[in-house]
Amino acid sequence: MHIDGSGAIRGPRRIVCLTEETTETLYLLGEQDRIVGISGFTVRPARARREKPKVSAFTSARIERIVELKPDLALGFSDLQADIAAQLIRSGIEVHIFNQRSVEEILAFIRLLGGMVDAAARAEALIAALQHGLDQARAAAARLDRRPRVYFEEWDQPLICGIRWVAELIAIAGGEDCFPELSAQPHAAGRIIADPSEVVRRAPDVMIASWCGKKFNPARVQERAGWDAMPAVRNGRLSEIKSCDILQPGPAALTDGLRQLQGIIASCARQIRG
Numbered sequence: 001m002h003i004d005g006s007g008a009i010r011g012p013r014r015i016v017c018l019t020e021e022t023t024e025t026l027y028l029l030g031e032q033d034r035i036v037g038i039s040g041f042t043v044r045p046a047r048a049r050r051e052k053p054k055v056s057a058f059t060s061a062r063i064e065r066i067v068e069l070k071p072d073l074a075l076g077f078s079d080l081q082a083d084i085a086a087q088l089i090r091s092g093i094e095v096h097i098f099n100q101r102s103v104e105e106i107l108a109f110i111r112l113l114g115g116m117v118d119a120a121a122r123a124e125a126l127i128a129a130l131q132h133g134l135d136q137a138r139a140a141a142a143r144l145d146r147r148p149r150v151y152f153e154e155w156d157q158p159l160i161c162g163i164r165w166v167a168e169l170i171a172i173a174g175g176e177d178c179f180p181e182l183s184a185q186p187h188a189a190g191r192i193i194a195d196p197s198e199v200v201r202r203a204p205d206v207m208i209a210s211w212c213g214k215k216f217n218p219a220r221v222q223e224r225a226g227w228d229a230m231p232a233v234r235n236g237r238l239s240e241i242k243s244c245d246i247l248q249p250g251p252a253a254l255t256d257g258l259r260q261l262q263g264i265i266a267s268c269a270r271q272i273r274g
Contacts, residue, residue, distance in 0.1 A: 106254060110126055
């Protein structure tokens with residue numbers, strides 16, 4: 001926590017993080033002492049679950065408990081937390097809701113959060129490290145013999161394809177997203193694949209699933225009508241990336257999430273070439 005020459009702490013001293021990516025970022029910036037409450041879905045970093053009280057889910061929160069913690073700032077993400085934000089605002093708590101949907105917006109989120117906690121220099125260093133990783137991934141992707149077609153499934157009932165930052169990371173890792181026109185939609189409802197046969201028609205070479213915390217079941221995919229004609233299913237190229245590594249719009253997606261995408265896509269590219 002930064003303390004200026006007068007001994008004063010700049011920025012909010014008591015922060016409630018309603019989603020995981022703000023918690024992870026504050027830890028990476030060395031500002032974890034400001035956090036007084038976190039989301040129950042937080043797994044990154046692991047120590048946060050041991051050190052901080054859990055005060056929210058994703059679309060619900062223990063408002064009275066949050067008020068008891070006397071935060072001077074609550075941080076959240078997206079319109080899905082609008083009701084929580086409204087309740088906290090009515091309780092007299094300052095709230096900031098981020099809405100990053102792309103890789104560049106994730107980097108911008110880190111910059112803004114760093115500024116809010118007087119850690120701008122450390123935020124820029126983190127951004128530079130993340131950007132270096134992205135550049136290295138692009139360079140590795142350029143060496144692939146071909147770009148496999150990737151179907152990323154964020155949910156299975158109904159079928160929902162990956163959000164924008166996921167599609168961008170697939171491209172950075174050397175793949176070709178099968179549903180670019182849907183991934184650009186900011187809300188899950190806009191990314192529903194109404195006709196499952198459309199996935200088969202687009203013939204993905206590999207399928208990657210991240211069912212929002214629910215364990216991926218390849219057998220259920222193999223049982224879908226007509227999907228055995230799809231290269232990804234026919235060749236057994238069905239992989240999972242845990243949602244905490246790819247569906248949180250923060251550093252995890254640009255590090256562990258990207259590395260896993262790289263491994264899956266590079267392996268697929270080698271198999272297709274062979």
